Structures are given as C-alpha cells and as structure tokens.
Amino acid sequence: MLKSDWVRFDTMTDEDIDYSDIPPLTNEQLQHMRPLGEVLPQVLSNRVQVTIQLDADIVEWFTKVGQIGERNSHNLVLRQYIANHLVTPVQNPG
Numbered sequence: 001m002l003k004s005d006w007v008r009f010d011t012m013t014d015e016d017i018d019y020s021d022i023p024p025l026t027n028e029q030l031q032h033m034r035p036l037g038e039v040l041p042q043v044l045s046n047r048v049q050v051t052i053q054l055d056a057d058i059v060e061w062f063t064k065v066g067q068i069g070e071r072n073s074h075n076l077v078l079r080q081y082i083a084n085h086l087v088t089p090v091q092n093p094g
Helices: 005-011 027-032 056-064 071-085
Strands: none
Touching: none
C-alpha cells in the first residue's frame, strides 16, 4: 500500500470495502478450517508468547509505519538489535 493510501484506508468503514471479488465461505469450508498450529506447526514452533508494556511513543511509531499488528516486525527489530550488539548473533530458527 502506498503511503498516500493510508489516509483513505484509515477513514474507510466496513461498508466502504468492496467484497465483490471475494466469494463468501461456505459452511463446508468453515467446518474444515483448522487452527494454523494444527495445519502448519512449523510456523509457530520456537515461539513464546509474552506480554510487555511499551512506552506510548514506541507503540505510536509502530502504528504509524503500519507494523503494530504484524508480529514478525517486532521480532525483526529485536533480532537486528541483537545482531548489532552481540559478537555471536542468535540463530534465526525460521
């Protein structure tokens, strides 16, 4: 998404979204859905759930760059910090 699209995106409502090219899921499709960890356990391996408190400006920055909902962005930032501060970087498991 282009930076210029963020203003339009931020002001959109659910009614503004065009779903015409996305067919609704059938009951059969919904019944066959499984959690990601069951289907692709390797995607979630070596992950540990943590809860942290961050300063408001840090959260604001991640929100502004559109990364607050992307789990990997936080992981990448921390991994880069480690790589810049350790003699032997942590091996990326995935």
